[in-house]
Amino acid sequence: MRAPHEVFGSVMQERYEPAVVEPAAQRDWDSRGAFAVAEDPTRPKYYCLCMFPYPSGRLHMGHVRNYTIGDVLARYMRMQGYNVLQPMGWDAFGLPAENAAMANGVPPARWTYDNIAYMKKQLKSLGFGIDWSREVATCRPEYYRWNQWLFLRMLERGIAYRTTGVVNWDPVDQTVLANEQVIDGRGWRTGAIVEKREIPMYYLRITDHAQDLLDALDRLPGWPERVRLMQENWIGRSEGLEIEFEIEGAAEPLPIYTTRPDTLCGVTYMAVAAEHPLAQRAAEGNPDIQAFLAECQRTGVTEAALETMEKRGMPLGVHAIHPITGGRIPVWVANFVLMGYGTGAVMAVPAHDQRDWEFARRYGLRIHQVIQPADGSLAKLDEGAWVERGTLINSGQFDGLDFDEAFDAYAKLFEAQGRGRRRVNFRLRDWGISRQRYWGCPIPLIHCGACGVQPVPDDQLPVVLPEELVPDGSGNPLARHRAFLDCSCPKCGAPARRETDTMDTFVDSSWYFFRYACADNDRAMVDERARYWLPVDQYIGGIEHAILHLLYSRFWTRVMRELGLTDVAEPFTNLLTQGMVLNEIYYRKPAEGRVAYFNPADVDVQVDETGVRVGAVLRSDGAPVESGGIGTMSKSKNNGVDPQALVERYGADTARLFMMFAAPPEQSLEWSDEGVDGAFRFMKRLWKAVHQHVSAGPAPALDPAALDDGLRALRRQVHETIAKVTDDYGRRRTFNTAIAAVMELMNALGRAETAAPQARAVVQEALDSVVLLLAPVVPHACHALWRALGHEEPVVDARWPVADPAALQRQSVEVVVQVNGKLRGRVTVPVDADASAVQAAALADPNVQRYVEGRELRKFVYVPGKLANLVV
RNA sequence: GCCGGGAUGGCGGAACUGGUAGACGCACCGGACUCAAAAUCCGGCGAUGGCGACAUCGUGAGGGUUCGAUUCCCUCUCCCGGCACCA
Numbered sequence: 001m002r003a004p005h006e007v008f009g010s011v012m013q014e015r016y017e018p019a020v021v022e023p024a025a026q027r028d029w030d031s032r033g034a035f036a037v038a039e040d041p042t043r044p045k046y047y048c049l050c051m052f053p054y055p056s057g058r059l060h061m062g063h064v065r066n067y068t069i070g071d072v073l074a075r076y077m078r079m080q081g082y083n084v085l086q087p088m089g090w091d092a093f094g095l096p097a098e099n100a101a102m103a104n105g106v107p108p109a110r111w112t113y114d115n116i117a118y119m120k121k122q123l124k125s126l127g128f129g130i131d132w133s134r135e136v137a138t139c140r141p142e143y144y145r146w147n148q149w150l151f152l153r154m155l156e157r158g159i160a161y162r163t164t165g166v167v168n169w170d171p172v173d174q175t176v177l178a179n180e181q182v183i184d185g186r187g188w189r190t191g192a193i194v195e196k197r198e199i200p201m202y203y204l205r206i207t208d209h210a211q212d213l214l215d216a217l218d219r220l221p222g223w224p225e226r227v228r229l230m231q232e233n234w235i236g237r238s239e240g241l242e243i244e245f246e247i248e249g250a251a252e253p254l255p256i257y258t259t260r261p262d263t264l265c266g267v268t269y270m271a272v273a274a275e276h277p278l279a280q281r282a283a284e285g286n287p288d289i290q291a292f293l294a295e296c297q298r299t300g301v302t303e304a305a306l307e308t309m310e311k312r313g314m315p316l317g318v319h320a321i322h323p324i325t326g327g328r329i330p331v332w333v334a335n336f337v338l339m340g341y342g343t344g345a346v347m348a349v350p351a352h353d354q355r356d357w358e359f360a361r362r363y364g365l366r367i368h369q370v371i372q373p374a375d376g377s378l379a380k381l382d383e384g385a386w387v388e389r390g391t392l393i394n395s396g397q398f399d400g401l402d403f404d405e406a407f408d409a410y411a412k413l414f415e416a417q418g419r420g421r422r423r424v425n426f427r428l429r430d431w432g433i434s435r436q437r438y439w440g441c442p443i444p445l446i447h448c449g450a451c452g453v454q455p456v457p458d459d460q461l462p463v464v465l466p467e468e469l470v471p472d473g474s475g476n477p478l479a480r481h482r483a484f485l486d487c488s489c490p491k492c493g494a495p496a497r498r499e500t501d502t503m504d505t506f507v508d509s510s511w512y513f514f515r516y517a518c519a520d521n522d523r524a525m526v527d528e529r530a531r532y533w534l535p536v537d538q539y540i541g542g543i544e545h546a547i548l549h550l551l552y553s554r555f556w557t558r559v560m561r562e563l564g565l566t567d568v569a570e571p572f573t574n575l576l577t578q579g580m581v582l583n584e585i586y587y588r589k590p591a592e593g594r595v596a597y598f599n600p601a602d603v604d605v606q607v608d609e610t611g612v613r614v615g616a617v618l619r620s621d622g623a624p625v626e627s628g629g630i631g632t633m634s635k636s637k638n639n640g641v642d643p644q645a646l647v648e649r650y651g652a653d654t655a656r657l658f659m660m661f662a663a664p665p666e667q668s669l670e671w672s673d674e675g676v677d678g679a680f681r682f683m684k685r686l687w688k689a690v691h692q693h694v695s696a697g698p699a700p701a702l703d704p705a706a707l708d709d710g711l712r713a714l715r716r717q718v719h720e721t722i723a724k725v726t727d728d729y730g731r732r733r734t735f736n737t738a739i740a741a742v743m744e745l746m747n748a749l750g751r752a753e754t755a756a757p758q759a760r761a762v763v764q765e766a767l768d769s770v771v772l773l774l775a776p777v778v779p780h781a782c783h784a785l786w787r788a789l790g791h792e793e794p795v796v797d798a799r800w801p802v803a804d805p806a807a808l809q810r811q812s813v814e815v816v817v818q819v820n821g822k823l824r825g826r827v828t829v830p831v832d833a834d835a836s837a838v839q840a841a842a843l844a845d846p847n848v849q850r851y852v853e854g855r856e857l858r859k860f861v862y863v864p865g866k867l868a869n870l871v872v
Numbered sequence: 873g874c875c876g877g878g879a880u881g882g883c884g885g886a887a888c889u890g891g892u893a894g895a896c897g898c899a900c901c902g903g904a905c906u907c908a909a910a911a912u913c914c915g916g917c918g919a920u921g922g923c924g925a926c927a928u929c930g931u932g933a934g935g936g937u938u939c940g941a942u943u944c945c946c947u948c949u950c951c952c953g954g955c956a957c958c959a
Binding site for chain 1: 873874875876877878882883884885886887888891892895896897898899911912913925926938939940951952953954955956957958959
């Protein structure tokens with residue numbers, strides 16, 4: 001083996017060749033096990049985690065962006081002295097594998113394992129500093145047995161329970177469809193109108209933790225405000241009243257929940273869900289209602305579909321008795337009321353609720369105002385509902401009360417009568433985890449004819465999913481696979497049938513970050529090592545996971561804590577949500593047939609002489625294509641860029657540099673081939689600068705006292721850049737501005753006169769700093785350059801540079817001068833100049849004088865070292 | 873429909889706590905080098921007016937607060953993410 005200095009050092013090659021540099025750096029890291037980490041109580045730990053990928057086949061740019069952000073932070077924190085863990089794994093169960101199986105006849109398992117092998121190679125070629133010894137794949141029995149084990153613990157404690165749930169049913173394929181497989185209300189393969197169907201499912205009681213999941217958001221200062229807000233709204237805590245309405249001719253009252261009890265006297269109708277017993281009973285012997293209920297069956301189950309559909313209803317011929325006025329109120333069935341939400345019934349106040357108002361208008365129902373604006377102004381109820389709080393009117397003894405007083409008065413009244421109570425309600429629903437699919441973690445239950453549903457005993461775990469089956473789109477192949485199905489009842493020993501439902505893949509991803517800490521333990525879900533590494537210090541992933549995945553993980557962590565498996569309250573201390581990767585969309589719409597999309601790589605953009613775009617043509621035929629604007633990279637729009645091709649052409653460092661430079665991580669990132677060229681040019685300039693410097697031999701030691709003004713200014717910029725980049729990486733997480741600052745420094749270095757010995761010393765310090773500052777972003781090139789600059793220790797293990805306060809000193813600063821807020825001049829003043837000195841200097845400026853002359857100075861504003869404003 | 877976010881030159885973006893709008897990069901234009909091209913290097917580059925010094929306008933649209941607003945408040949438009957079985 002060659003010593004590093006024979007490869008680089010003084011014989012550093014002149015040309016920047018990533019195809020040589022990158023594999024060499026990767027081999028060096030591999031041979032030294034640079035990223036394998038162990039628990040070390042003597043050093044502060046830093047657990048840097050990126051959301052694991054679904055093994056879809058190849059990496060896409062969103063992955064590259066995600067993992068580059070993580071790798072930059074991991075390498076930066078390592079240089080800051082932390083014991084850094086950066087693991088990786090595979091979210092390997094899920095629908096796409098079944099779809100691929102249907103298309104190609106390949107078992108999901110094989111497709112998945114092949115994809116993992118390929119994508120792992122891609123991740124390695126991008127140079128991410130991952131500890132691969134901790135890799136997990138959720139489709140492996142070693143992993144999912146702990147899903148099963150914890151599920152059984154939840155079942156024992158009543159955290160998991162069985163009830164019915166609503167699913168999309170394709171009547172032709174006789175199968176349950178995912179929401180994404182329902183297109184415009186029809187099954188994606190059969191085109192059949194999808195029906196709602198109730199089936200038994202297992203649920204986890206996440207609602208038991210609703211209050212805590214909400215309260216703890218305040219203790220997550222490291223999460224973006226917008227994610228906390230989205231979770232808060234998702235949990236949706238509300239305080240209201242549950243009120244029972246008597247139903248004419250029925251023994252059972254109709255309970256409803258309202259957050260606006262102050263509007264109670266404005267109720268002019270009630271509405272129940274199609275599945276509500278009142279509606280079902282009214283339908284008996286009434287074909288019109290039956291037809292309406294059947295129609296309600298044929299809608300999607302998503303909230304978006306329900307909210308956007310036409311609000312329709314039908315009177316049931318049943319009446320409720322108003323609990324205050326004693327008046328008769330018609331009860332309707334309405335398609336927008338959901339059986340699963342609250343009590344499946346609502347009171348309707350058209351005067352003060354917009355949806356009720358529209359419904360009342362449509363069906364000619366009464367609109368009765370009971371709230372008036374507190375300022376006495378008039379509510380225009382013929383234009384829409386008046387939904388603000390106000391003062392009660394038309395409410396008998398309650399007239400004149402405000403919202404809080406009315407809430408209280410009604411609550412006391414109903415509580416005294418036993419016909420209602422105060423209630424806190426959450427929008428959050430329990431987590432249904434049953435999926436009628438093959439490629440997922442089997443739910444470890446056994447159905448016995450005599451003993452009912454029995455849990456699989458712990459010593460028989462895991463229930464292993466057979467890996468050779470190929471789904472065909474009509475139901476779950478497990479249900480036809482005798483070797484899986486047949487078993488004996490653990491209680492009575494009689495022949496029994498295994499449960500064929502599998503778990504939601506969100507279960508797999510709710511705790512994988514624990515397993516990385518102890519992936520090799522085959523006797524326990526987690527061990528002591530998880531106590532060392534958890535919680536995750538920095539979690540990085542797409543904003544699209546802001547609610548579900550993160551909420552489920554927070555819940556699962558709470559369950560693990562209840563079971564004594566962890567002491568961690570919250571799994572992710574800091575969260576960074578990265579934006580999408582976008583690209584141009586080009587298409588042609590033929591007179592007939594489907595729109596054809598063209599990959600931007602095959603399209604030439606035409607610009608006029610000022611650089612403005614005037615059109616685009618397809619390179620292969622030279623004919624014009626239409627621009628469809630900018631959109632997320634996707635298969636359907638054919639606008640993806642293959643990371644592999646990019647790495648092969650420019651190298652991983654250029655790909656990483658472009659991604660980090662083009663936009664701050666939280667914003668969406670627009671792809672640009674020209675931008676990649678620019679990043680590559682910068683890499684070549686950096687390489688050349690170091691090459692030129694080291695070719696002239698070793699630089700002398702730096703003597704800061706011996707520098708002239710020019711060199712002192714250059715050295716100040718070096719240290720200003722160190723301070724800025726440190727702040728940008730560490731606090732702001734804006735890698736684009738950090739890279740821009742380094743580019744500015746390189747530009748200044750290129751302009752400087754560097755022949756003199758002390759100039760060479762400053763350049764050495766500058767280049768050392770630049771290589772250290774860029775090492776997290778472009779680690780391969782910096783690995784080589786650091787050694788070329790004469791350092792023995794590899795740059796991954798180098799210490800992060802610290803700005804020298806002495807080098808940052810300045811004697812004078814430029815202050816901009818405004819007159820009445822408009823920029824009129826600039827003056828240079830000593831750094832320690834006081835306001836009066838700056839005012840005098842400002843008034844001495846000829847251009848400033850033009851605007852101040854002959855007018856009275858009313859006010860003088862001075863922002864030290866920056867700005868002076870003369871108000872005249 | 874509901875919840876969250878965004879909009880700044882020809883383009884991606886910068887301006888961090890209300891204080892110089894346009895850093896850095898791309899594209900484009902001009903120049904150097906070259907037989908030539910590519911590569912590289914140097915310079916210019918928001919709009920309008922002016923020879924120029926400068927001036928006026930300008931951060932999706934409209935209004936407000938302030939000595940001063942891309943930044944804070946109100947109204948609106950468009951785009952993106954999520955809406956519980958895509959991951």
